[in-house]
Amino acid sequence: xxxxxxxxxxxxxxxxxxxxxxxxxxxxxxxxxxxxxxxxxxxxxxxxxxxxxxxxxxxxxxxxxxxxxxxxxxxxxxxxxxxxxxxxxxxxxxxxxxxxxxxxxxxxxxxxxxxxxxxxxxxxxxxxxxxxxxxxxxxxxxxxxxxxxxxxxxxxxxxxxxxxxxxxxxxxxxxxxxxxxxxxxxxxxxxxxxxxxxxxxxxxxxxxxxxxxxxxxxxxxxxxxxxxxxxxxxxxxxxxxxxxxxxxxxxxxxxxxxxxxxxxxxxxxxxxxxxxxxxxxxxxxxxxxxxxxxxxxxxxxxxxxxxxxxxxxxxxxxxxxxxxxxxxxxxxxxxxxxxxxxxxxxxxxxxxxxxxxxxxxxxxxxxxxxxxxxxxxxxxxxxxxxxxxxxxxxxxxxxxxxxxxxxxxxxxxxxxxxxxx
Amino acid sequence: xxxxxxxxxxxxxxxxxxxxxxxxxxxxxxxxxxxxxxxxxxxxxxxxxxxxxxxxxxxxxxxxxxxxxxxxxxxxxxxxxxxxxxxxxxxxxxxxxxxxxxxxxxxxxxxxxxxxxxxxxxxxxxxxxxxxxxxxxxxxxxxxxxxxxxxxxxxxxxxxxxxxxxxxxxxxxxxxxxxxxxxxxxxxxxxxxxxxxxxxxxxxxxxxxxxxxxxxxxxxxxxxxxxxxxxxxxxxxxxxxxxxxxxxxxxxxxxxxxxxxxxxxxxxxxxxxxxxxxxxxxxxxxxxxxxxxxxxxxxxxxxxxxxxxxxxxxxxxxxxxxxxxxxxxxxxxxxxxxxxxxxxxxxxxxxxxxxxxxxxxxx
Numbered sequence: 001x002x003x004x005x006x007x008x009x010x011x012x013x014x015x016x017x018x019x020x021x022x023x024x025x026x027x028x029x030x031x032x033x034x035x036x037x038x039x040x041x042x043x044x045x046x047x048x049x050x051x052x053x054x055x056x057x058x059x060x061x062x063x064x065x066x067x068x069x070x071x072x073x074x075x076x077x078x079x080x081x082x083x084x085x086x087x088x089x090x091x092x093x094x095x096x097x098x099x100x101x102x103x104x105x106x107x108x109x110x111x112x113x114x115x116x117x118x119x120x121x122x123x124x125x126x127x128x129x130x131x132x133x134x135x136x137x138x139x140x141x142x143x144x145x146x147x148x149x150x151x152x153x154x155x156x157x158x159x160x161x162x163x164x165x166x167x168x169x170x171x172x173x174x175x176x177x178x179x180x181x182x183x184x185x186x187x188x189x190x191x192x193x194x195x196x197x198x199x200x201x202x203x204x205x206x207x208x209x210x211x212x213x214x215x216x217x218x219x220x221x222x223x224x225x226x227x228x229x230x231x232x233x234x235x236x237x238x239x240x241x242x243x244x245x246x247x248x249x250x251x252x253x254x255x256x257x258x259x260x261x262x263x264x265x266x267x268x269x270x271x272x273x274x275x276x277x278x279x280x281x282x283x284x285x286x287x288x289x290x291x292x293x294x295x296x297x298x299x300x301x302x303x304x305x306x307x308x309x310x311x312x313x314x315x316x317x318x319x320x321x322x323x324x325x326x327x328x329x330x331x332x333x334x335x336x337x338x339x340x341x342x343x344x345x346x347x348x349x350x351x352x353x354x355x356x357x358x359x360x361x362x363x364x365x366x367x368x369x370x371x372x373x374x375x376x377x378x379x380x381x382x383x384x385x386x387x388x389x390x391x392x393x394x395x396x397x398x399x400x401x402x403x404x405x406x407x408x409x410x411x412x413x414x415x416x417x418x419x420x421x
Numbered sequence: 422x423x424x425x426x427x428x429x430x431x432x433x434x435x436x437x438x439x440x441x442x443x444x445x446x447x448x449x450x451x452x453x454x455x456x457x458x459x460x461x462x463x464x465x466x467x468x469x470x471x472x473x474x475x476x477x478x479x480x481x482x483x484x485x486x487x488x489x490x491x492x493x494x495x496x497x498x499x500x501x502x503x504x505x506x507x508x509x510x511x512x513x514x515x516x517x518x519x520x521x522x523x524x525x526x527x528x529x530x531x532x533x534x535x536x537x538x539x540x541x542x543x544x545x546x547x548x549x550x551x552x553x554x555x556x557x558x559x560x561x562x563x564x565x566x567x568x569x570x571x572x573x574x575x576x577x578x579x580x581x582x583x584x585x586x587x588x589x590x591x592x593x594x595x596x597x598x599x600x601x602x603x604x605x606x607x608x609x610x611x612x613x614x615x616x617x618x619x620x621x622x623x624x625x626x627x628x629x630x631x632x633x634x635x636x637x638x639x640x641x642x643x644x645x646x647x648x649x650x651x652x653x654x655x656x657x658x659x660x661x662x663x664x665x666x667x668x669x670x671x672x673x674x675x676x677x678x679x680x681x682x683x684x685x686x687x688x689x690x691x692x693x694x695x696x697x698x699x700x701x702x703x704x705x706x707x708x709x710x711x712x713x714x715x716x717x718x719x720x721x722x723x724x725x726x727x728x729x730x731x732x733x734x735x736x737x738x739x740x741x742x743x744x745x746x747x748x749x750x751x752x753x754x755x756x757x758x759x760x761x762x763x764x765x766x767x768x769x770x771x772x773x774x775x776x777x778x779x780x781x782x783x784x
Contacts, residue, residue, distance in 0.1 A: 041577040045602055064578065067603035069616065091580065091596045093604065094757035100613070100694075116722070116752025122694065123613060145752055146722020152697050169722040176697060221719055223699035223710060250718055250725030250741065293717075297782045300715025300730055 032089055037062045044068045044075075055109060057082035065093020071102045071124075077109025080133040080163070087114040095120045096134075096145075103413070107131045113138075117147040118164075125155040126412055129162055136166030140189050140246045144168040148190065152176050158414045160184050168246060169253050170195035171212070174202065176224060181408055183207065191247040192217045192256060193238070198228040203408040207236045214260035215241040215280065219252055220267045222290070222305035230269040232405050238262055239278040245327070255293035257282040257327035266290040268310045268368075271405050272317065279321035282331060283345045287312055287370060289353035292384055308355045310368035313402040319347035319377050334388050338380065346378025346393065353384055363397075372398035425450035430457040430481040432501045434554055441548050441563040441572035446479060446505040447537075449570055454507065454538040454545065457481065461650060462534045462634075463641055465627040467666040467679040470764040472595050473585060474546060475526030477507040477534040478622065482650050488623070490646075490653035492661055493705065495611075495619045502553040504620055509543040513586065518544045519567045522586040527766075533633045540569060546581055547599045548572050551609070551620050558618045560605035577601045585762070596761050604758050612692040621687050625654070626661040626704060663704065666770055677774035678704060680767055684756060700731055713742055715782035721745075724753045734778035743772050 041064070043053050049072030057078040062085055068075070075097075077083030087096050096114035099106075102124040110133040111118040118134035121127055134148030148164030151157055152175040159182045164171025171190035174180055180202035186209075187193035193209035195217040196202045202218075209215030215238030218231045238261040247254040256263055259281030264270045265288045277284040290296050290307030301307075323345030326335050335345050350370060358365055372379055372395065381392045409415070428445040442448060445457045456462060460481045468476065482488060486499035510523030523544055538545075545565040552559050563572035564579055578601030585593045598604075609618040622628070628641045642660055645651035654660065663679035664671040686703030688695040693703075698719050701711045710716050713731030718724070718741055726744035733739040745755040747768045754760070 038577045041601055041603075045576055063580070064601070065604075067601070067607070069603055069606055090751055091761065092578075092598045092751065092758070094752050098603075098607070100616070114752070115750060116724075116757075122697065142723055144723075146720065146724070150720075152720075169720070173720070175720065221717070223716060224719065225696070225699075248721070248723045248725045249727035250729045251722060252717070252719075295717040295729060297715050297730075298784060299780060299782060300710045300713075300717060302710060 031061060032063045033060050036060055037064060040066060044070075047073045049073065049103075052076055055083050055085075059084040059086060061086050061089060063087075063089045063091050065090070065095050066097040067093070068097070068099045068101055068104070071104070073101060074105040074107070075109075076105075076107050079108045080110045080131050083109040084112060085109065086112050090115045098122065100124065102126055104128070105130070109133075110135060112136065114145045116145045117150045118145060118167075119149050120147070121151040121154060123153040126414060127151055127154050127157050128414060128417060129159045130417075131161045133163040134165070134167065134171070135163070138166070140166055140168075140243055142168050142246050142248055147171075147173045148187075149173070150175070155179055156411055156414055157181070158410055158417060163187065164193075165189050167191065168248065169251055170217070173197065174199050176226060176228075177202075179408060179410065181205075181410055181414075187212060187215075189243060191245060191251075191253045193241065195219060195253070196228070196231050197221060197252075198224045198226060200226070200228055200230055201408050202231040204231065204233045205235045209236065209238040210240050211243050212241040213243050213245045213247070213258045214253070214256040214263050215239075215277075216262045217253070217256065217265070218263070218267045218270050219265045220290075220306070221252060222301040222307075227306065228267055230405050231267065232271045232273075232407070233262060234272070234274045237276045238280070238284075239276070240280065242279075242281045250295075252293065252295075255295075257286070257331060259283070259322070259325065259327055260286050261322065262286070263288065264309050264312055265293065266307050266309060268306070269405060270309070270311070271313045271402075273313075273315045275317045277317055277319050277322075277347070281322055281324055282326040283349035284319045284322045284347045285314065285317075286349045286351075288351040289384075291353045292351045306355075308353060308368070309370070311402055312370045313404070314348065314371070314377075315373040317374055317377070319374070323347065323349075330388055331382075334380075334382055334391055338391050338393065346380045348372060348374075348377060348379040350379060350381050351384035352381040366400065366402075369400050369402065370398055371400040371402050373401060425453070425455060427455050427460075428457045430460055430503060432481075432483065432503055432552065437561060437574055437576065439574050441550070441574075444503060444505070444550055444552075446481060446503055446550065447477075447507060447548060449540060449545070452540050454540055454543075456537055459484070460505075461645070461648070462632070463623075463628060464534070464630070464632055465622050465683065466630040466663045467627070467676075467683050469621075469683050470760055470767055471508060472597055472760050472762055473525035473527065473764075474508040474510055474597070475543070477509065477538055478504070479506075479534075480504050480623070480650070487649055487652040488645075490625065490651055490655075492625055494624065495621070496623050496625075496651065498553045498620075498623070500553055500555050504551040504623070505548055506551075507538075507548040508546045509538060510546065510583070510585075511542055512544050514542075518569065522584045522592060524586055525588065535633050535635045545569050545572070546597060549605070551618075558609070558620070560602055560609055560618055562599050562602065562605065564599055575599060578604060593762060598758065598761060600758060607694055607758060608687050608756075610694065611687055611690065613694050613696060614692065621683070626663040627683065629657050629660050629662040630665065661704075666767070673774050673777055677771055680770055684767065688756070714778070714780065722752070724748075724755075726753075730782050732775055732778070733782050734780035735776060737772035737775040740775050743768065743775060746771055
């Protein structure tokens with residue numbers, strides 16, 4: 001395994017290109033660190049499997065996306081408070097860092113103020129994101145990049161001890177992946193804190209989500225190669241996610257009401273247990289269908305797509321507060337009509353869309369049921385199909401249990417990493 | 422003045438030659454950029470937009486070898502094939518070639534390239550080499566020096582600041598991006614999982630058009646077949662053919678699809694970098710939702726421009742596709758790499774096409 005750092009590579013790259021080596025830069029914070037950027041790019045381009053590319057402590061101003069296409073590489077900063085790459089002046093490339101590689105580990109650095117996604121890992125297996133922070137320093141804004149940490153089409157994925165702050169879509173967004181653990185992360189001031197989308201076998205646990213529009217999302221979107229299923233959301237702390245939705249219209253997350261602790265949309269087999277979910281002003285937990293997003297249509301949504309949530313199992317969570325100031329006129333009206341002027345939406349809000357074609361004797365097939373075994377937590381069926389006309393707080397339809405999902409077993413190096421923590 | 426001798430192409434089988442001249446594909450001498458011996462210039466029916474740069478494309482296939490024709494995919498080129506693409510801008514008469522304004526390479530400003538380029542009238546920016554080695558294709562970007570005598574390998578890419586004079590008389594600052602080799606791969610890896618890069622242009626549908634060769638105009642497929650560069654090509658009339666997006670005598674839909682194919686289809690296809698979006702814009706796609714009709718975006722973020730669907734038939738102002746083509750901000754603009762300013766003519770064409778589409782996304 002070779003270990004190099006960008007200072008050394010800086011001189012080498014400078015020589016190879018026939019330009020001056022690492023010259024000193026002025027103290028102007030916005031000046032682009034061209035030599036260091038070129039040196040790091042060169043290291044990434046010429047990386048060999050087994051390489052550890054170290055980025056020393058410091059704040060670097062880059063104007064170009066970084067990218068890596070080589071398997072088996074580790075990119076390591078000196079810690080997310082020490083190694084900071086700032087893309088405020090970015091003119092080239094859509095991401096802060098774009099990776100297409102397997103057996104990839106990135107750890108100990110901050111990527112901030114990227115124009116698009118901070119870190120995108122597009123296809124691969126055995127990926128570890130550890131101690132990485134994605135951040136937009138100007139607070140929530142629709143102009144911020146879409147995703148903080150964005151692994152997509154990854155098999156065997158660990159995201160831990162990381163942060164995202166200010167993403168205009170999702171902070172940690174796992175898309176179209178399988179065998180996933182997302183744990184011990186901290187997400188705030190994103191539209192969606194953590195989003196698991198079209199993914200299979202995910203464990204999302206011990207994360208802290210606050211000040212987002214929605215804390216933790218489990219979604220299925222249409223027209224993608226694979227639908228997702230089987231996500232366990234447990235032992236997280238999702239509280240006071242009450243930031244006004246600043247997602248661009250048309251994004252899936254733009255449909256999330258501000259004040260949502262956890263939300264499931266159109267996804268099968270989701271188990272939500274042992275979480276502390278509190279003070280989310282629309283509802284601590286929302287279970288919804290694609291119809292509630294407003295994007296459903298016949299031309300552009302694949303016929304094979306299942307827009308309903310199914311096999312949702314909620315138990316043993318500690319809910320408190322919330323539901324007192326739901327987002328939007330319709331939900332406010334629902335709150336006042338059903339629960340009174342000073343009332344609040346119960347902890348669990350279901351939009352009430354049911355696939356009539358799949359009813360058995362007028363009831364949901366047990367394999368598609370929504371089951372709630374959560375003490376005195378209330379449930380409201382908002383009667384979305386009829387424009388919220390006849391909401392119901394009867395909990396008896398959810399008195400059922402579902403088989404529990406097995407824990408995700410990470411494999412290889414990721415399993416070793418699991419043993420450590 | 423005695424004409425300079427054309428350079429001799431030299432296929433470099435390994436390593437990364439530091440100078441463009443090491444390849445012998447093109448050479449700047451006595452006021453002309455000349456093509457090497459047996460190096461054949463070519464053009465595409467509809468090209469990729471690259472910040473209004475002109476492009477001199479040229480190909481060298483070793484003597485005695487030929488590319489194998491394919492109706493759909495990039496031709497199978499023999500080891501030893503080298504493709505060069507030289508990016509340049511016309512300069513105003515009497516203007517400074519370096520540091521002064523440059524002109525958009527459109528219409529009759531574009532030199533045909535059949536006899537190289539008149540260097541008194543252009544500024545050379547970069548030449549990209551694609552070489553077919555035993556292990557596959559490699560992509561290498563070379564940046565021209567200020568003296569315009571040779572170009573130097575810049576595998577990490579660079580930015581070239583330019584001031585582009587617009588047809589309207591105004592001007593626009595362009596941060597022209599010479600891509601780094603990983604960015605080269607982001608477009609040229611048409612099958613993402615394979616990681617194999619390949620040329621994009623040399624496909625039947627792009628080449629099936631006439632080129633003004635030094636000894637007269639001829640269909641490029643017919644020419645390549647006739648000189649032995651290509652084998653197995655059918656008569657041009659029976660081969661696939663993309664429209665010229667500029668040719669208003671062609672059907673609007675054909676022009677739009679040709680434009681989307683070359684500008685978007687290398688990533689937006691079922692195996693490409695953008696397969697994760699479910700939006701496929703390559704020429705062979707026919708399913709409306711795949712092409713973006715009423716299709717909700719997947720991971721666009723602010724790239725939606727507050728619009729709900731990729732294409733809303735009849736409504737270009739409500740279509741994400743038109744919004745992102747007109748955008749210039751990184752993270753929002755499409756394509757993600759390869760341009761920093763908008764292609765007014767391309768945007769206008771796609772808007773016109775969307776406006777012509779029938780249907781509704783409301784049910």
